[in-house]
Every structure is written in structure tokens, then in C-alpha cells.
Amino acid sequence: MSLYSHSSQYGHHGRHHHNSTSSQHSYRDPRYAQPLVGGYGGYGPPPNADPQLWQWFSTVDTDRSGQISLNELQAALVNEFDLDTVKMLMNMFDADRSGTIGFNEFAGLWKYIADWQNVFRHFDRDGSGSIEGHELSEALRSFGYNLSPRLLQLIELKYATGPASGYAPPAGISFDRFVRACVVVKSLTEAFQQLDTDRDGWIQVSYQQFMEMFLRAP
């Protein structure tokens, strides 16, 4: 599934985000953008930037530094993304390792989140806003991971938005944790396969390697 692959983040599918906004915002042609805030001469979108995307970027970039810091990203995603997911996204999209997200990096991040939102909506069959056990199985199977029922159950428990309860129905997995769960499965599976050179489903690992594999996963 191409949406799942990290490398698809920069893919262009000829789609436009929120077409309606191009008329709503036609009064601000990004090619001739003026600084949005006085005293920060030159603050404006890069040439040919999507105006809607630039608007989002500048909303998140609250100190108008031209760069989104972790705190700004977290504030923008507050109550929607847990810190580990935000850190995972920062690590994936802070391509120049500056510790902040510039506009082009932000465009990739936004596309990635939008793609995952489509995946999430697709597998959230009952439209509950969270992914339940059987929906998770279906999603992972469609990504090519044929995991045992035991592993699927452990993933469901670990990434559920709450713990299993004796009374309540098991908590589902919210969007941010669903993305993290899928990226973790991908990351650990790839780390395993890299060592499983004879493809027999067994690897030999040292304590150092073992811990590193875990600590490198989001």
C-alpha cells in the first residue's frame, strides 16, 4: 500500500488539498505575498507555495520565525497527538536535522498526515473515530503484515487509547496512536528482516543489537 510507505510522502498524485480554499483565498496571491506581520520583513511563503498550506504553516509558526519548533508543533496538535507521535513525525520530516520544521518539511509532514487520515477513515469501518481490533487486523494485513492473532491482540492493547477494562468495551486506537503502531510494526519488522538474511524467521542478536532495535523504533 503506497500510502503506508514513508517514501510516498513526497509523492504527488495531482490532488489538491481543499480546492474550495483557492477561491476563498484568492485575494492573497502567494506569488506576491507581503509579510504577514510587521517587523519581520520577508516573512511570507516561498514561490509557488500552496496558499492554504502556507496559511496553516504560519498559524502553527506562532513566533513567525519561519520555522516550526517542537513546542509549536505540539501546541498545534495538542490533545490530538501524543508526544511520542509528535517526536516520530519531527524525526521523519526534519530532513536537515535542524531541530525545527521549515516550510518544505512542513509540506511533506502535512501530506503524510493527510494520507494517513485517509487510511484511518478507510479502515475505521464503523466510523467510530477509533480503530478497533478487527479494523487493526485488516489494516495491517492490507499493508502486508500477516501477524499472529496473539501479536495483533498485543498491538491492540499497547496502542489502545485506554487500557482494557473489566466493564467497558475495549478502548479503540485513536488516529495518532494508529499511525505510531503501524510505523512501529514496519520499523521492527524491517530491523528483524535485515538480520534474518537466510529468511528462516529466526535471528541471532546480541543484547546491544536487541536494545538498539527497540530504542530506534518510534
Place this chain on the structure above:
Amino acid sequence: MSLYSHSSQYGHHGRHHHNSTSSQHSYRDPRYAQPLVGGYGGYGPPPNADPQLWQWFSTVDTDRSGQISLNELQAALVNEFDLDTVKMLMNMFDADRSGTIGFNEFAGLWKYIADWQNVFRHFDRDGSGSIEGHELSEALRSFGYNLSPRLLQLIELKYATGPASGYAPPAGISFDRFVRACVVVKSLTEAFQQLDTDRDGWIQVSYQQFMEMFLRAP
């Protein structure tokens, strides 16, 4: 270090929490406690309960059900503990697997957090309120984990409250994530040692085992 061991949670060291409260609250003898809220006949501390602890419990138990749900626990710890740490604590202290925390389970949880707070303060040498790299190394070494510099660096990055930044000093590890990091190291090390029967520092694992080891860690 006994504080680190999960089994120490029920240990009694003859210490009293907040001695001052015993006089402040002497008007409410827990042995003769009355329901705190009308209409919930019988809501009150168990016999011989620590009155301060009961007060905390009933504050967290906002719906006066006599049981703390995940949502109540999270609300009480909001902005202080991330969801994965709260879930880890629930899994550790919900001894009867009811999905909620009763008063006796709460007493164990509270003691555990108080003990960890002492550990945290002890290793936060510069009193910054977060654990930095060298403080983390020292803490883990004192718990008996002689990890390589590479692993220590990965732990510091993974559990830091923010990502490493090109500009800012590296983010430290907040209390909740420090507890989780230590429990994760303990959990993974024990899982590894269980398979490393000849103690040579190498194990052979199947994909199923490998994934299970990670998914069972907090």
C-alpha cells in the same frame, strides 16, 4: 536499588506521608468515617486507611464510585504523565484486572510514584526538574544496568521530552518519561535474559518472540 524493584511497592519503611496532616485532619478519624457525599451511602475509607491517602483517592475518584477509572487517573495526572506511562501504571497496579484502581491498589500506586519521585530528585543533580544524559547514565548504572554509551544516547533521545535540536540544548527527560524509560530497560533486559540461558549475551529469537518482547514492554 530497592526503590527500583516493582516488588518494593508494598514495602513499609515505617515512614509516614506528610505527618503534618494527621493533626490537620484529626477531626476525621478514618475508623469512624462517614460517607463524604450524600446519596452514596457507605462511601468512605476502608478501616485503618491513611486519612491523607484517602483524601487523595477520593479527590481523584471524581464520580465517587469507589474505583478510579483510567479517565479519572489521567485527569488527575494531566500534563504530568503521558498516556503510555498512565497505562503502564494501570497495568502494574490494577491487580485484580478490573480495569479500575480500588483504594488498596491506589495506595500501592501512590507509594510507587512517591518512591520514584525520590529517585528522580536524587539523580536530578542540578535540580533542573528533568534528567539529562549524564544523570540518566548514573541512574541506570546505580540500578545495575551497564549500558554502552550508544544505548544510553538512544534512551536519552527516545525518552527526552523533546527532540534533539540543532540550536537548543538537548531536551531532558521529565519525571513520567524517566520512570517509563527505567521500566522499559528493566522489562527488555529481563525478557532478553530469560532467553539467554547460557548467559553469553546472545539470543536466538523468532519473529513472533521478537515482536512479543517489544509489545509487552511499556
